Amino acid sequence: MFIYADNAATTKMSAAAIAAMRPYIEDCWYNPSSLYSAGQRAKEAVETARAEVARCIGAEPREIIFTSGGSESDNQALLTAAEIGRKAGKRHIVSDAIEHHAVLHTLAKLEKDGFEVTYLPVGTDGVVRAAAVEAAIREDTCLVTVMYANNEIGTVQPIGEIGEICRRRGVLFHTDAVQAVGHVPVDVCADKVDMLSASAHKFRGPKGVGFLYVRRGVKPATLIEGGAQESGRRAGTENVAGIAATAAALKEAAANMAANAAKLTALRDRLIAGLAEIPHSALNGDAKRRLPSNVSFCFEGIEGESLLLMLDDMGICASSGSACTSGSLDPSHVLLAIGRVHDVAHGSLRLTLGEDATEEEVDYMISAVKEVVERLRGFSPVWRDLVSGKSEFIL
Amino acid sequence: MALYSEKVMDHFRNPRNVGVIENADGVGEVGNAKCGDIMRIYLKIDGDIISDVKFETFGCASAVASSSMATELIKGRPLSEAKALTNKAVAEALDGLPAYKMHCSVLAEEAILNAIGDYYTKHPEKADKSR
Structure with missing residues (x-):
């Protein structure tokens, strides 16, 4: 069996997206900035896509800037707020501890540049408190940036409430919605969002x-100078085929969202219930307030990379927040922020389901994870000490 | 491109000398759960020879493979040889480790030295002799 359960990392392109791409590779491959009609047809494709994308999130077409992905969007959003803040003499930003590095590293850069950032803690449920955002806003706050849904533990943040607060307090609000767009209903007007980042490959x-x-x-x-594309807001010849495919993928995701979410939520909860049977394990993040596709667990006494490689041998593609998989000495900042101690955070597993997932696959994953966890615990000195009572169980 | 050599994956999938030696003559442990790797090595010593060795490891594939290979390299060998085992030798026997995983082989070397040190602590007369 081969099961791709890493859809938070990337998704398989949909047939609709591939079909939408082809004409702009094979036939209408012209530069949208060119004046002749062939070029203008390419331009039309970009504008049609812009209108579709805007519609899917409740925006106006001119409010959409196509970029190279979520990281670029996050960078541009934060630097936009910083530039506006700098002009107004406001150099304070409110964010939280579980943001993606595209936000955190940009914030770190801004801190070196004289900005002050308040990183709000999250509860053990992985949810940012809207009241804490309100309390953190100061006279000199130029931006609040809180992600829509977390990429590791799948928790969905109270974006509408935070948007309401920011609008009332006159502070710009950005949300990194890379994991949310195409998966849960996102409406920039209802949520009172000023800036929102999204990435096409997360929604097929x-x-x-x-x-x-x-x-x-x-x-x-x-961020990028050198041309008048995207109304002078992002230079560089447009990725016409990619942009057309993005709109097609998002249109389909939006149309099927309710059905996909219902199906995935049921499968997710089945997977969570199955993995919860493993002794000394725990679900990361709130059980209900989470993306329909996301399952994140910690298993005491084992290490994540070994877990992933053994699952790979069993045909399962998964992910982990252990240090060994992150390439640093520390496990995931998200797991640490929700109160998982290092020892436990190393033994984390993230399974993110795709819309074609089946019950059979979920059941196979449950038995595979059980088998691998048991095998790894079988030669883990940490597990031996826990079982013998030499050290105390945390989970 | 594979993350690890075939040899690393072989020792990870089928680790040699896994387990515990009850009443071991020497036990060595290195690492901590905070940084994500713990190795424990158990030695049975007959005369000057490591007659048996077992290990338990909490860590990534390269940590498991390093401990497995290290135990293979010292099993049935004299203590003097085991003491001279370097992390480089462990890594080479595994057909190399990625640069950022070399510390796993260092842990294996240190775990063995600690286990031998533990044996000498329990048997000071042997330690004197070894000097």
Whole structure:
């Protein structure tokens, strides 16, 4: 059996997305900036896609900037707010401890540049408190940036509540919605969002394309200079085929969202219930307030990389927040932020389901994970000490 | 491109000398759960020879493979040889480790030295002799 259960990392392109891409590779491959009609047809494809993407998130077409992906969108959003803040003499930003590194590293850069950032803690449920955001906003706050849904533990944040607070307090609000768009209902008007980042390959579109929503009236800072594309907000010849595919993928995801979410939520809960049978394990993040596809667990006494490689041998593609898989000495900052101690955070596993997942696959994953965890615990000195009572169980 | 050599994967999938030696003559442990790797090595010593060796490891594939290979390299060998085992020799026997995983082989070397040290602590007369 081969099961791809790493859909938070990337997704398989949909047939609709591939079909939407082809004409702009094979036939209408012209430069959208060219004046002749062939070029203008390419331009039309970009604008049609922009309108579709805007529609799917409740925005106006001119509020959408196509970018190279989620990271670029996050960078541009944060630098936009920083530029506006700097001009107004406001140099304080409110964020939280479980953001993606595209946000955290950009914030670190801004801190070196004289900005002050408040990183709100999250509860053990992995949810940012809207009241804490409100309390953290100061006179000199120029931006609140809180992700829509977390990439590791799948928790969905109270974006509407935070948006309400920010709008009332007159502070720009950005949300990294890379894991949310195409999976849960996102409406920039209802949520009172000023800027929103998304990435196409997370909703069955192509890699290398994303978009940034910037509310009308907010002037985006430019990261890339050199041309008038994207109304002068992002230079570089448009990835026409990728942009067309992005719109096709998002349109399909939006149309099927309710059905997919219902199906995946049931499979997710079946997987969670199965893995919870493993002794000394725990679900990471709130059980209900999470993405329909996300299952994240910690297993005491084992290490994540070994777990992943053994699952790979059994045909399962998964992910972990252990140090060995992150390439650093520390396990995932998200797991540490929700209160998992190092010893436990090393033994983490993330399974993220795709819309074609089946009950049979879920049951296979449950038995495979049980088998591998038992095998690894069988030669783990940490597990031996826990079982013999030499050290105490945490989970 | 594979993450690890075939040899590393072989020792990870089928680790040699896994387990515990009850009443071992020497036990060595290195690492901590905080940094994500713990190795424990158990030695049975007959005269000057490591007659049996077992290990338990909490860690990534390269940590498991390093301990497995290290135990293979010292099993049935004299203590003097085991003491001279370097992390480089362990890594080479595994057909190499990625640079950022070399510390796993260092842990294996240190775990063996600690186990031998433990044996000498329990048997000071042997330690004197070894000097």
